[in-house]
Amino acid sequence: MGTVMISCPATGAAIPTGIKTERSAFACTPVFFADTYCATCESNHRWFARDAWVEESRPRLEARAA
Numbered sequence: 001m002g003t004v005m006i007s008c009p010a011t012g013a014a015i016p017t018g019i020k021t022e023r024s025a026f027a028c029t030p031v032f033f034a035d036t037y038c039a040t041c042e043s044n045h046r047w048f049a050r051d052a053w054v055e056e057s058r059p060r061l062e063a064r065a066a
Contacts, residue, residue: 001020002055003019003054004019004054005052006047010041021054029049032048033047033049034047034049
């Protein structure tokens, strides 16, 4: 499972949309648009699904106790 991400048009920074999904499921969604608040430039961005991507969560490595 991952987070749907967009690029901030002002800074190019990757912004999480708050939507969690599987990459394969997101690829099958119909065309839609949404708004997401960008903390980087402090404004809302309207985005289309075709411009977004799913960034998979990376497992955290836990330090082993010796």
